[in-house]
Amino acid sequence: MKIYKTNVKNINSRYSILIGFGAINQLKKNIRSVCPNTKKIALIFDKKIPNRMLNKVKRQIRDYKIFVYKYSVNENLKSFEKVNSLNESLLAKNFNRNDLLIAVGGGVIGDFAGFAASILKRGVNFINLPSTLLAQVDSSIGGKTGVNSKKGKNLIGTFYQPKLVISELEFLKSLPRREIICGFAEILKHSFISDKKFFKWIEKNTKKIINNKDYKIINSAIFKSCKIKISFVQKDEKEKGDRAILNFGHTFAHGIEAASNFSKKINHGEAVLIGMYLASKLSKDKNICSKKTLGKIINFYKENNLPNDLKQFSLKNKLDKIIELMKNDKKNVDSKISLILLKRIGKTTKPGRIKMTPKQIKLSLKKFT
Numbered sequence: 001m002k003i004y005k006t007n008v009k010n011i012n013s014r015y016s017i018l019i020g021f022g023a024i025n026q027l028k029k030n031i032r033s034v035c036p037n038t039k040k041i042a043l044i045f046d047k048k049i050p051n052r053m054l055n056k057v058k059r060q061i062r063d064y065k066i067f068v069y070k071y072s073v074n075e076n077l078k079s080f081e082k083v084n085s086l087n088e089s090l091l092a093k094n095f096n097r098n099d100l101l102i103a104v105g106g107g108v109i110g111d112f113a114g115f116a117a118s119i120l121k122r123g124v125n126f127i128n129l130p131s132t133l134l135a136q137v138d139s140s141i142g143g144k145t146g147v148n149s150k151k152g153k154n155l156i157g158t159f160y161q162p163k164l165v166i167s168e169l170e171f172l173k174s175l176p177r178r179e180i181i182c183g184f185a186e187i188l189k190h191s192f193i194s195d196k197k198f199f200k201w202i203e204k205n206t207k208k209i210i211n212n213k214d215y216k217i218i219n220s221a222i223f224k225s226c227k228i229k230i231s232f233v234q235k236d237e238k239e240k241g242d243r244a245i246l247n248f249g250h251t252f253a254h255g256i257e258a259a260s261n262f263s264k265k266i267n268h269g270e271a272v273l274i275g276m277y278l279a280s281k282l283s284k285d286k287n288i289c290s291k292k293t294l295g296k297i298i299n300f301y302k303e304n305n306l307p308n309d310l311k312q313f314s315l316k317n318k319l320d321k322i323i324e325l326m327k328n329d330k331k332n333v334d335s336k337i338s339l340i341l342l343k344r345i346g347k348t349t350k351p352g353r354i355k356m357t358p359k360q361i362k363l364s365l366k367k368f369t
């Protein structure tokens with residue numbers, strides 16, 4: 001199977017993303033070229049990933065002094081205290097700026113390890129080996145790192161670019177279907193916000209991705225999705241403008257996750273799928289998209305049995321709370337809720353153009369329920 005390679009260029013950095021079965025075998029060679037002075041490597045590893053994958057990674061870095069940190073993963077790992085404890089341990093081992101942290105895990109491990117790397121001695125080398133579909137198509141690209149605060153998700157963090165990303169498809173073998181759907185939500189989002197042709201391809205291939213784990217198709221979907229995300233983050237590294245389009249569906253999703261206290265009852269991808277569905281309905285109600293576009297989206301969700309209803313997660317009576325919680329989104333700069341809406345498949349409104357009060361959103365969505 002093909003190993004794809006693509007590059008991300010920012011003002012002060014440039015790194016490659018490798019995608020495919022066996023891409024991990026290129027880790028050794030790449031570390032030598034992007035981190036030539038590294039002596040020590042800390043592997044920040046998700047405990048749920050099978051040990052055979054840990055051994056594969058270790059074989060690639062056996063010429064270095066290796067320290068393995070294994071974590072049970074949930075959102076609580078993304079805390080300042082846990083980052084501090086990791087960094088104190090690395091300082092005790094004399095890690096310096098030439099040394100390297102490698103994240104092996106999903107978005108939680110990537111955000112956690114990337115943040116630790118960004119503040120340790122004001123920045124040590126960082127490589128990301130994303131192990132969930134969501135991390136491969138989304139969180140490993142673009143350099144956002146961070147932890148949660150008592151006041152909300154991802155409120156403390158940095159922009160810090162990795163030296164390399166390797167999306168090894170073999171990681172996905174042990175990934176549960178629910179997590180595959182989570183990553184699929186972001187792939188679908190990328191098509192909605194910028195590529196109608198890609199949406200048509202997704203229409204044909206969704207079942208192969210989420211039901212059959214067809215790796216050839218997944219490989220192409222990850223590559224295409226990465227290219228779209230890169231096109232946004234390269235133009236706007238620090239999210240001052242169009243990068244915010246990537247938040248399509250996410251303002252609702254954050255409200256949904258917060259209203260369910262970030263419980264396992266609903267995961268991020270499921271919340272994003274419902275969020276995009278609600279944002280599309282709102283788009284139609286405000287005459288930003290046509291009835292035909294909304295109909296296409298409704299049919300697509302129905303045909304693929306994708307989550308689209310708060311009722312499925314016993315959140316139906318929480319719509320008012322969800323909308324109130326959307327006010328806390330860090331992209332809002334006043335009391336109104338800033339939203340990205342859909343003009344048609346492949347095109348959204350510009351960031352900052354649509355602002356609504358919670359009451360306006362409620363009235364609009366209630367027409368559809």
Ligand SMILES: NC(=O)c1ccc[n+]([C@@H]2O[C@H](COP(=O)([O-])OP(=O)(O)OC[C@H]3O[C@@H](n4cnc5c(N)ncnc54)[C@H](O)[C@@H]3O)[C@@H](O)[C@H]2O)c1
Nearest residue numbers: 048073106107108109131132134135138139144171174175
């Ligand atoms: N930095 C960014 O730009 C960005 C973008 C999107 C999301 N995020 C963050 O990413 C996080 C969500 O990421 P995620 O969906 O990858 O969640 P995650 O890291 O929690 O992983 C999901 C689940 O899969 C398990 N897992 C991971 N890899 C596995 C494997 N190969 N086999 C079996 N199980 C495996 C994990 O232990 C966990 O239970 C959130 O914290 C979110 O805020 C960050």
